Amino acid sequence: MKPKVAIFDLTDCEGCEVQILNSKFIDRILEGVEFLHFRLGQRVNRWEEFDVAFIEGAVITSHELELVKKIREHSKFVVALGSCACFGGIAALNNFIGVNEAKKYVYGENADKIETLYIKPLPEIIKVDFMIRGCPIVPEDFERLVSDLFAGRIPREHTRPVCMDCKSKGNACFLLEGVECAGPVTYGGCGAPCPSSGMPCDGCRGPLEEPEMSAELELLKMIASKHDIVRLFRKYAPMAPLFKEIGVRIDDSIR
Amino acid sequence: MIVYDEYVTQIEGHGRVYFDIKDGKVDVRLEIQEGSRLFESLLRGRRADEVPQMSSRICGVCPVPHNLAAVQALENGMGIEVSEQTKMLRRLMISSQMIVSHALHLYVLAAAEYLGVNGVSELYAKFPEAVKRCVRIRRVGNRGIEIVGGRAVHPINSIPGGFAKLPSKKDLKNLAKDFRTVLDDCVETFNLFAGLKYPEFERATEYLAIDDGKHYPAYSGRLVTNRGLNVEAKEYRSHITEVFKPYSTTKFCLIKGHGFHVGAIARVNLFKDRLNPIAKELLESCPLKFPSDNPFHNNLAQALEIVHYAEEAIKIAEELSVTLKDEERQRQTKAGTGVGVVEAPRGTLIHEYTVDENGVVKEANLIIPTGMNTTNIEEDLYTILTANIDKPKEHLKRLAEMLFRAYDPCLSCSTH
Numbered sequence: 001m002k003p004k005v006a007i008f009d010l011t012d013c014e015g016c017e018v019q020i021l022n023s024k025f026i027d028r029i030l031e032g033v034e035f036l037h038f039r040l041g042q043r044v045n046r047w048e049e050f051d052v053a054f055i056e057g058a059v060i061t062s063h064e065l066e067l068v069k070k071i072r073e074h075s076k077f078v079v080a081l082g083s084c085a086c087f088g089g090i091a092a093l094n095n096f097i098g099v100n101e102a103k104k105y106v107y108g109e110n111a112d113k114i115e116t117l118y119i120k121p122l123p124e125i126i127k128v129d130f131m132i133r134g135c136p137i138v139p140e141d142f143e144r145l146v147s148d149l150f151a152g153r154i155p156r157e158h159t160r161p162v163c164m165d166c167k168s169k170g171n172a173c174f175l176l177e178g179v180e181c182a183g184p185v186t187y188g189g190c191g192a193p194c195p196s197s198g199m200p201c202d203g204c205r206g207p208l209e210e211p212e213m214s215a216e217l218e219l220l221k222m223i224a225s226k227h228d229i230v231r232l233f234r235k236y237a238p239m240a241p242l243f244k245e246i247g248v249r250i251d252d253s254i255r
Numbered sequence: 256m257i258v259y260d261e262y263v264t265q266i267e268g269h270g271r272v273y274f275d276i277k278d279g280k281v282d283v284r285l286e287i288q289e290g291s292r293l294f295e296s297l298l299r300g301r302r303a304d305e306v307p308q309m310s311s312r313i314c315g316v317c318p319v320p321h322n323l324a325a326v327q328a329l330e331n332g333m334g335i336e337v338s339e340q341t342k343m344l345r346r347l348m349i350s351s352q353m354i355v356s357h358a359l360h361l362y363v364l365a366a367a368e369y370l371g372v373n374g375v376s377e378l379y380a381k382f383p384e385a386v387k388r389c390v391r392i393r394r395v396g397n398r399g400i401e402i403v404g405g406r407a408v409h410p411i412n413s414i415p416g417g418f419a420k421l422p423s424k425k426d427l428k429n430l431a432k433d434f435r436t437v438l439d440d441c442v443e444t445f446n447l448f449a450g451l452k453y454p455e456f457e458r459a460t461e462y463l464a465i466d467d468g469k470h471y472p473a474y475s476g477r478l479v480t481n482r483g484l485n486v487e488a489k490e491y492r493s494h495i496t497e498v499f500k501p502y503s504t505t506k507f508c509l510i511k512g513h514g515f516h517v518g519a520i521a522r523v524n525l526f527k528d529r530l531n532p533i534a535k536e537l538l539e540s541c542p543l544k545f546p547s548d549n550p551f552h553n554n555l556a557q558a559l560e561i562v563h564y565a566e567e568a569i570k571i572a573e574e575l576s577v578t579l580k581d582e583e584r585q586r587q588t589k590a591g592t593g594v595g596v597v598e599a600p601r602g603t604l605i606h607e608y609t610v611d612e613n614g615v616v617k618e619a620n621l622i623i624p625t626g627m628n629t630t631n632i633e634e635d636l637y638t639i640l641t642a643n644i645d646k647p648k649e650h651l652k653r654l655a656e657m658l659f660r661a662y663d664p665c666l667s668c669s670t671h
Contacts (some may be wrong), residue, residue, distance in 0.1 A: 003339055004409060006463070008259070009269075010290070011289065011290025011291075011292060011666050011667075012315075012667065013312055013313060013314050013315035013316075013318075014267055014268070014314075014315045014316060015312075015314070015315015015316070015408045016314045016315065017315070017316075017357070018316055018408055018457060019408055021359065021363065021393075021408065022393070022397060022408070022648070026390060027386075027387070027390070028377040030375065030376050030386070031379070031380075033378055034376075035374070038374065039259070039262060039265075040264075040265065040266075040267070040363075040364070041364075041374045041375040041376070042264065042265070042364060042367070042373050042374020042375060042376065042377070043264045043265060043266070043368070043373050043374055046371050046373075047260075057290075058290070058292075060292070061288075061290050063258070063259075063288075063519050064290065067258075067259050077551065078276075089312075090297065090309060090312045091290075091297070092292065094292075094295040094296055094297055097296060097297065100297035101296070102293040102297065103296075105293070105295060105296045105299075106291065106293050106295050107291075108500065110499045110501075111412065113499075114291050114499055114504060116290065116291050116293065123447065131648070135312065135409065135565055136315060136408045136409055137577035153266065181276070183375060188491050193405060193406045193411060194405070196405070196420075197404075197405025197406065197411040197412040197413055197420050198411075198419030198420035199308075199405075199410045199411050199414075199419050202305075202308075229303070231302070231305075235305075235309070238313070239514050244501075244604030
């Protein structure tokens with residue numbers, strides 16, 4: 001019997017779902033699983049027991065808050081798909097600005113009629129079994145997780161920083177050139193597309209399990225302002241553990 | 256509260272068509288319930304060189320136009336002039352994006368309803384060749400964005416002043432070759448969508464696209480319509496108004512108090528004379544004619560554009576594979592406010608930013624194609640439901656959703 005799969009999108013750009021469609025193995029995915037719930041890809045959807053539910057996007061409304069709890073009840077495994085689900089994503093930058101002020105800037109006098117919650121990462125709301133990180137995810141991470149799960153293996157986590165990917169591409173080091181880069185503390189496995197395209201890593205995959213955060217901050221302080229260091233880690237994974245405290249940590253060490 | 260299962264399926268984002276019929280009169284609302292990420296707020300205080308990357312996160316289906324509208328607006332605000340080569344590379348990115356996004360919409364989202372299947376899995380089971388064709392087209396289109404922008408979903412190196420890294424001549428040459436290999440697939444896509452039976456419906460409206468005086472709409476230009484509007488993009492606020500509706504997180508756009516239509520159908524209606532040769536020939540031999548006032552024909556216009564933009568990509572990639580040269584990236588010369596305008600797959604996209612003398616964004620305003628289409632969609636829905644008022648409710652619901660889907664709405668974008 002085919003594994004029963006659901007893909008849900010909350011508030012986000014749907015780019016991680018697009019990355020699934022961009023998978024080299026999309027034909028095998030379409031043949032190999034039964035989509036019980038896949039709003040983007042089909043008309044009739046059913047709430048039965050899901051072997052795996054993928055949740056993409058951030059929880060921004062109270063409706064989404066209820067929805068993720070319902071998904072959890074229906075699923076053997078829940079996978080957070082992409083950095084909005086894993087770490088709050090780019091919209092969580094408004095947490096630091098103040099949600100009410102942010103709403104007022106966009107909606108003016110109608111701000112009160114718009115509901116936006118303080119954005120928490122999905123693992124702080126429901127039990128999440130696995131995470132596929134990145135803004136966007138890389139299809140290879142999705143392929144690996146799916147093939148592991150359906151073969152009965154426990155999917156493995158990466159343990160290397162983006163620097164390893166970057167070195168294997170033969171890129172020059174941004175930090176050595178005095179440009180702030182999140183690579184040394186960021187969860188690798190992405191293939192370092194940003195440094196390979198002439199831009200530093202912006203930490204979209206969140207931190208490694210035990211990153212050398214203090215060393216990274218010491219290094220950054222030599223080349224960048226406090227503001228620019230905070231800016232570096234407050235982008236696509238702003239509510240990730242360790243990243244979200246960086247503003248505070250830097251203040252402490254300056255004191 | 257609207258629940259997830261009531262959202263219209265096979266569109267980007269979350270919304271539904273609410274309608275009620277009382278005493279022979281239709282009450283209809285386009286309820287867009289996408290969560291508000293408040294992009295205009297969160298882009299403030301960010302550096303100009305990171306804003307185009309961040310604004311592309313508005314949409315994973317069409318990240319390129321958001322990246323490029325931002326780049327163009329920031330350059331205008333900061334007094335940066337870019338080279339013809341840079342503009343060509345940007346048109347190559349847009350051409351590639353159009354192909355990728357249109358193929359996704361046509362095959363993965365729109366085709367199912369026309370071909371009588373539930374969705375993309377059943378489509379693959381019953382029409383494997385169609386899905387494989389879609390995959391082949393999208394792969395090459397993605398490659399085009401990747402070669403120039405560094406990554407297909409959320410480009411990396413396209414920043415104010417040009418590119419952090421240029422593609423190689425060899426990559427461009429191979430890209431042109433790759434596009435040639437899928438030209439037949441693009442034509443086949445047009446033939447498939449030219450052969451579908453579209454619901455009969457017509458309503459005359461105003462069509463808007465950008466005009467640079469030379470190209471089929473893509474990278475920059477004036478705002479023009481079929482009803483005589485012809486203004487500089489930076490004057491957009493005097494002509495396009497936004498209205499808040501309590502049932503929608505997307506603001507509704509109007510020109511002179513009424514709806515207007517942007518997107519593939521608007522571009523074909525206004526600029527079919529500028530289509531590339533193969534696309535032009537296909538259109539001439541097609542029994543369905545443009546300009547068309549049938550919004551369902553937007554799907555056919557998209558299929559036609561897949562051919563046009565593939566031809567365009569080949570042209571640009573071939574030329575640049577010979578002429579490409581290293582260029583110095585231009586730097587900021589002033590502080591100020593700038594407007595950027597590009598064609599996204601779903602229509603004209605406007606970004607506006609104010610940048611201070613340190614290159615930090617102080618103000619942001621974004622007008623999104625699907626936001627521009629909202630009023631027109633509601634007007635269309637009212638007209639089509641009124642014309643079919645005696646049909647069963649379930650039939651009306653399917654028809655209304657099909658019409659909404661034909662616009663290829665992107666609600667993540669429109670609410671942003």
